[in-house]
Amino acid sequence: MSDAHGIVTIDTGFQRPRFDAAYLIVENGRGAFIDCGTQHSIPAMLDALAAHGLQPGDVDWLILTHVHLDHAGGAGALMRRLPNARLAVHPRGAPHMIDPEKLVAGATAVYGEEEIARSYGEILPIDEARVRVVEDGDTIELAGRPLLCIDTPGHARHHLCVWDERSRSWFTGDTFGLSYREFDNDDGAPFVIPTTSPVQFEPEPLKQSIATLLARDPQAMYLTHFGRVDEVQRLAVDLVDQIDAMVALAVAADAREDRHAWLVTALTGLYISRAKAHGCPLSPDDVRALLGVDIELNAQGLEVWLARQNRASRPVQVR
Structure with a gap:
């Protein structure tokens, strides 16, 4: 239609x-x-x-x-x-x-x-x-x-x-x-x-x-x-707030041996919390299931970004 x-x-x-x-x-x-x-x-x-x-x-x-x-x-x-x-x-x-x-x-x-x-x-x-x-x-x-x-x-x-x-x-x-x-x-x-x-x-x-x-x-x-x-204005504020929160989680996860798994868990918690505050009718398990692929991809994307940041901040070796 x-x-x-x-x-x-x-x-x-x-x-x-x-x-x-x-x-x-x-x-x-x-x-x-x-x-x-x-x-x-x-x-x-x-x-x-x-x-x-x-x-x-x-x-x-x-x-x-x-x-x-x-x-x-x-x-x-x-x-x-x-x-x-x-x-x-x-x-x-x-x-x-x-x-x-x-x-x-x-x-x-x-x-x-x-x-x-x-x-x-x-x-x-x-x-x-x-x-x-x-x-x-x-x-x-x-x-x-x-x-x-x-x-x-x-x-x-x-x-x-x-x-x-x-x-x-x-x-x-x-x-x-x-x-x-x-x-x-x-x-x-x-x-x-x-x-x-x-x-x-x-x-x-x-x-x-x-x-x-x-x-x-x-x-x-x-x-x-x-x-x-x-x-649109409300959603834009939500997006920017979450981008900042996701970056903060990525930075917090950077030094962990279980970085990826920790980041997946942390992102899942972030989205479940925000969905509940929004009045979303889904259960936490339903949120986790519907966003599962997106959470995995978001974790991977944050880790790739971290790797670029770490390379950029690495001191240049002078020989």
């Missing part, structure tokens, strides 16, 4: 319902997708077009917030179904979409070939002639509707967010955190946590990116995980 501004939320079906979203913007009979899930998500993407009176040839753009596979793994396969579309992507992400070999190799090293096939399907290259590299401040036109793209590092260095003046909203990828609908309280108010997944988490750039989004006084944020959220 589209909202008043022609924005359609698509559940890509990745991992579980209401976990991973893509968006379709419909304007004057033309369409643009923002993010696309995996190869397994293509039927849902095409169904969304049909439900809103569009054909694959009516899509002008596939815009990627970044090239992590839950957002972009299906881009190559989807572009083969969209004959007139161009791909818009951050300069750092474009090479991985044109030649995904390194992207696939890195993911396979972490998850294994079987899991890559199960979760993401085949990751296909995109013809360079169909790729538009989007610099900070570039505008993409969709049938006269401007979509402003800005560089938003912090979660990843190849991350951009998309401003839609019509709805006064941002499409935020992972910059504005994760807000699963199961965590909404009884008043429908959303709960949010940051995502620090490896390997490019940087706390200060992430906080600055959040501030940049707020500077336009947005009415809503469209998150990939999951859906539209309002109460």
Whole structure:
């Protein structure tokens, strides 16, 4: 279902319902997708077009917030179904979409070939002639509707967010955190946590990116995980508070032999406590189960950040 501004939320079906979203913007009979899930998500993407009176040839753009596979793994396969579309992507992400070999190799090293096939399907290259590299401040036109793209590092260095003046909203990828609908309280108010997944988490750039989004006084944020959220100012405060708390936990864990396990436990406690204070209806066990993968990835991302910090502070050896 589209909202008043022609924005359609698509559940890509990745991992579980209401976990991973893509968006379709419909304007004057033309369409643009923002993010696309995996190869397994293509039927849902095409169904969304049909439900809103569009054909694959009516899509002008596939815009990627970044090239992590839950957002972009299906881009190559989807572009083969969209004959007139161009791909818009951050300069750092474009090479991985044109030649995904390194992207696939890195993911396979972490998850294994079987899991890559199960979760993401085949990751296909995109013809360079169909790729538009989007610099900070570039505008993409969709049938006269401007979509402003800005560089938003912090979660990843190849991350951009998309401003839609019509709805006064941002499409935020992972910059504005994760807000699963199961965590909404009884008043429908959303709960949010940051995502620090490896390997490019940087706390200060992430906080600055959040501030940049707020500077336009947005009415809503469209998150990939999951859906539209309002109460933007409150959520932004929550995100910044948690980024600081998570960094403090990482620093406290740094010298421990059981660093990873301790950090997973500490992050779990942080999110359970904050969910309870928010009035989230889930039990601690349910919070732990629903956030289990995110907690593991956040712990890994914090540890990668710690390793970079430690290398940067190491004295230079003079010989």
